[in-house]
Amino acid sequence: MRVQVRGELDLATSPELGDVLERELDQGRAVVVDLARVTFIDSTALNTLVSALKSCESNGGRLAVRSTLPAQVSRVFEITGLDAVLPLARE
Numbered sequence: 001m002r003v004q005v006r007g008e009l010d011l012a013t014s015p016e017l018g019d020v021l022e023r024e025l026d027q028g029r030a031v032v033v034d035l036a037r038v039t040f041i042d043s044t045a046l047n048t049l050v051s052a053l054k055s056c057e058s059n060g061g062r063l064a065v066r067s068t069l070p071a072q073v074s075r076v077f078e079i080t081g082l083d084a085v086l087p088l089a090r091e
Contacts, residue, residue, distance in 0.1 A: 001024055001029055001030070001031050001032070002031075002032045002033075002034055002066075003017070003020055003021065003024075003031055003032070003033050003034065004034040004036075004037070005017060005033065005034065005035055005037065005038050006037040006038065007037070007038070007039055007040075008038070008039055008040040008041075009035070009038050009040065009041045009042070009045035010040060010041070010042040010044055010045060011042065011044045013045075014042075014044040014045045014047075014048045015048075017033075017045070017048055018048045018051065018052065021033070021048070021052040021055075021063070022052065022055065024061065025052060025055050025056055025059055025061030025062075025063060026055070026059050026061070027059075027061070028059055028060040028061050029061055029062075030061065030062040030063075030064075031052075031061065031062070031063050031064070032064050032065070032066055032089040033049070033063070033064070033065050033066065034066040034068075035065060035066065035069055035070070035073050036066060036068045036069065036070065037070075038070055038072075038073050039070070039072070040072065041072070041073050041076050046076070046080060046082060049063075049065070049082070049086060050082070050085070053085070053086060062087075063086075063087070064086070064087040064088060064089035065086045065087070065088055065089065066088070066089050067088040067089060067090075
């Protein structure tokens with residue numbers, strides 16, 4: 001399943017992403033998060049992605065991020081070290 005995110009991914013919008021990821025991953029599904037159209041990402045969103053990744057360990061789901069990232073998202077991933085933790089989906 002591919003989850004496409006658009007616009008700002010922050011305190012206001014991260015809970016919705018978290019709900020979608022939780023629902024799909026709890027059923028053991030493979031989910032690819034497409035952040036190509038994200039214009040802003042904050043620590044709340046990063047926490048949502050890390051929490052979803054951790055939940056995969058207990059439920060058998062798989063989480064990956066589409067490798068096509070906007071420069072601002074890629075930079076945040078690099079600064080925080082998430083680029084080394086979140087698996088990238090093969091295009």
